[in-house]
Amino acid sequence: MAKTPIRFTHNGDERAVFVDDGQNLLDMLRRTAGDLTPKYGCGQGTCGACTVLVDGEPQLSCLTLAETVDGRAIDTVAGLGNGRLSPLQKAFMDNFAAQCGYCTDGMLMSATALLKKNPRPTREEVVEAISGNLCRCTGYEAIINAVLAAAGGAGAASAGRR
């Protein structure tokens, strides 16, 4: 199988790897780059568990060819808190926003992208931002509340926080 050399930044670190023809970004990150935070859910672009940031934009890594990230910046949950919990991760903990946790990394990346662009989102904007991330456990309210809490409580009144 042909291998293609690519370079990219992974949570700020320069990386040079060889990718297989047809290998997707999720597989490359997990197998080659050793980053297990993006999760394999459906493999078909419907669950959002594999969401990472490519040049700051949420992208489904299961549907992204690894060779297309040559020269780009990839960010994952592994780089969020520099070894500590980021404020958003802490808000997820404080608001009981993870049960099994399988969707959590994808949720965190979608929410990270939202808060970077829009530090004071409304509840509706949070719902829109995570609309591609499926959760089978939480019923979403705790997740939405966590994102609003990380944003400093903006929109909390309309969120009906518990």
Ligand code: FES
């Ligand atoms: S694993 Fe990528 S969207 Fe489900």
Ligand code: FES
């Ligand atoms: S916490 Fe289990 S799928 Fe979301």
